[in-house]
Amino acid sequence: MTTETREGKGSGDESFEPVIVGFFCNWCTASAADLAGTSRLQYPPNVRPVRVMCTGSVDTSFVLRALLEGADGVLVGGCHPGDCHYVTGNYRARRRLAVVGKTLESLGLEPERFRFEWISASEGAKFAEVVTEFTEKVKQMGPSPLREM
C-alpha cells in the first residue's frame, strides 16, 4: 500500500462520502454541536457522534476501533485548555491521544485521519467549520485502506 495509490483513489472518486466517528465531550463540544444544530448551521452529515463525559475518557482503543471498523476518520472534540469541566481531563486526553498519529502511521494510515480539536460550548460555528473542513480533508484522502480489510 503506497501513498500514491491512496491519493489516486481519493482524487479519482468524486462521489466518495467518508464516514467519520466523532467523540465529543458532554460539556463543551457536544454542547457546541447542539448549538450548531439549534442555530441551523448546515454542515456535512458524515460525522457520526458519540457523546462521552470527557475527552479524558477517550481511550486510544476507541479511536483505533473506529478506524478498524471502517471509519475513514476520527474527530475528538473537547473543552479548551483550562476549561475542562473535570479540571485536567482534556490535558490528559491530549497527552494520551498524541500517540494516535504515530500509531496510524505504523498501520499505514495517514495521521491526518485523526484530529483533536478544542471546541467550547459557545462555539457552534467553530463546530460546523471543523466538521466541514475535516470531512473535506478525509474526502480528499479517500476511503480508509482498512475498510476493505
Next chain:
Amino acid sequence: MARIGVFVCHCGLNIAGTVDVKRVVAEVGKLPDVAHAEDYIFMCSDPGQLMVQARIREMGLQGLVMANCSPTLHEKTFRRAAEVAGLNPYLVEVANIREAAAWPHQKQPEEATRKAIAIIASTVEKVKQNISLHTIKVPVTKSVMVIGGGVAGIQAALDCADAGLQVHLVERRSSIGGVMASLSETFPTLDCPQCILTPKMTQAGKHDRIRIHAYSEVEEVTGFVGNFKAKVRHKATYIDWKKCTGCGVCMTVCPTKKIPSEYDSGMADRTAAYIPFPQAVPNRAVIDAEHCLYLTKGKCGICAKKCPAGAIHYQDNASVEELEVGAIIAATGLEVMGTEEFGEYGAGSIPDVVTGLQFERLLAPSGPTKGKVLRPSDGKEPKEVAFLQCIGSRDPENYNAYCSKVCCMYTGKQAMLYKHAVHDGQAYVFYIDIRSDGKGYEEFIQRAMEEERVLYLRGKVSKVFQDGDRVVVWAVDTLTQRWVELRVDMVVLATASRPSKGVKELAQKLRIATDEHGWLKEAHLKLQPVETLTAGIYIAGAAQFVKDITDTVAQASGAAAKAIALLSKDFLERAPLIACVDQDLCVGCGNCERFCAYGAIAVDPVTGKAAVNEGLCEGCGGCAAHCPSGAATLTNYGKKQVFDMITALLSEGAVQG
C-alpha cells in the same frame, strides 16, 4: 436478548420535516434487540409520555431509547416518566436526532435519515448494556465556611446562621468589613458605612452560630459536597486574643508609627501593633511582624510592658485548625488597582494624584483628615479637582477590557461629596460613557451634574503632569472636538477593580475555575450565577465580578440560600454515574490515582487494589481510559459498550452502501 423500546419523536416538523421518521421506525424495528419501535408527534407532551409508560408496562420493555432532541432538554423528563412506569431511569438513553441530524442537514433528508438511524442504533447498543442504578445518598455536615469577611461574606454568614447553620467566617485581615468599611458614603443614598455596615459587623461578631476566624487563611480543602474538610491557618497575631480587650494602649505606645495604613489606603499611617480601625470586629490588636522592632531586631518590647491585659505574646502563635463543613461560600471580593501602576497619569510621582479609594478616605469623617478634603502634598484645600474615569478599565491594549462597573457611580458621588466639603470648589469628570444603570443611579448622576454643577467632559486624558504646585491635565473633549488643558489642584483616578490577591491559589484549593481575568467562574453566567461547577461551593459578591453593594448583598443572600437549601436535607443525593473498579482485574498500579483530579480513586494499602470514593467521584471516566488492565470502568460507559456503539454507528444501513 434485551427488550428495548425505541420511541421516535417528530417534534412537529422539526425532526419529521427532514428525517423520514416512518423509515427510521421501520429500520430500527429490525434491530435484534428492539422489541418495539414507535413514532409520535410530540413525545415530551403528556400524551407522549403516557404512551411510553403504557408500552413499558404492556410490552415489558427493559430499556428505552428516546430519539428526539438533545439530552440536555428531555433526558430528565423521560427518565422520570420511565421511573413512574417501573423502569429504572438509568435504562433510558436519549438519541439526539434533532440537533445532531434533522437541523444541521435540512437540505439532505436522505443523509439526515441515515445519520438518525446510526445514532439510534448506537444508542440501542449502549442501553442494552446499561445497568440499573440508584442515587447515592451521602450524609451532610450542617455547617458552612464563608471565605472573605466583606459585606458579601457578612451577609452570607448572617443569612446562613439565621437559618440555623453553624458558620465559620474566615477573613485574612484582622477585622471583617472589607472594602466597604473604608468607604466614605455610599451611592445613591449617601449612607455612611458606619451607619449601615458596622451594625451588621457587630451582629456577625455576636451571633451564636457565627465564628469569625479573623487574621486567618484557608490552607487546604479536601472532601466533597456536604462533607468538606478545610484547614484554616490562624496567622500569628503575637497578641493573645483571649486576653486582649481592644483598649488600644499598644497602639499609643508603639514607637514604629510610619507604616502606611491598609485601611486608609496609605493616606494615613499606622503603628506596628495596631487595630485597623476603631469599629473593627473582632476588636483585637495584632502585631505586624515585618515592622515590629522587637520581632525584627529584638529591641523595644514596650507594648508588652504597657499592655494592661498582659496579652502581648512575642512567640509565634500561629495555628492550623481543621473545620468540617457541608458547603463553602467564596466571597473574596475585589481590590482596586493602586496608583503605582499608572505612571502615565502621574500616579506614584505626583503626590496630588490619588486613587478613588484614597480619595474616599479624604472624604470620610472617620478618615485621617476627619472628612476635610486636603490634598496630600501641602495639606491645602484643593479648589479644582479633576476626576478621571476608566483608568485601567475598558482599555484592552494596556489593562483590562472589562468595565469596572462601579466607577461611574462612585466618581459622581465623590465629586458630589467634594462639592459638599468645598463649596466654592469645581469638580471636573472625564468619562467615556456614563453607566448609571441601577435603581436611582441615573437620577443621582443628574443631581451631580445639575444641582452640584459637576462639569462632565467626555474624553480621555492623554497626559497628567506637575507644573509648580498645580497638576496639568491634557485631554480632548470629544463632544466639542476641542483640545482641553486643565490646571487643577488634585487629580483622582477611578482605577480599575480586579480580583483580590491570592484568589487564583484559593480557587485551586477549592477546585473551582477562574476566568481569564481571574474572577471566580460561575457555573452559568445567567442561570447559575452563584453556583460553581464544583458541587457545594458557591460564590458571593465581587469575587465573581465587580459589583456594587446592592448587587453584592443580593448575590450573597442568593449564595446563602443555595447553601441553606443544600444543607436542609439530612442526606444528599448524587448521580450514580461514577467509576468502579473490578477488584479481580486491578493490579494496584496506581495509574488511576495519579490521573484523578478529585482524589476520588486510590489504591487501598491493605488490599493493594484501587477503590472509588462514591462521594468524590465526578464520573469523568478518565481513570477508565488510563487503566492499563481494564479494571476501572465508568458505569454505563464500559469499553465494550463504546466499542459496540462504534460498530453500530458504522453498520450497514447507517452508512452509505
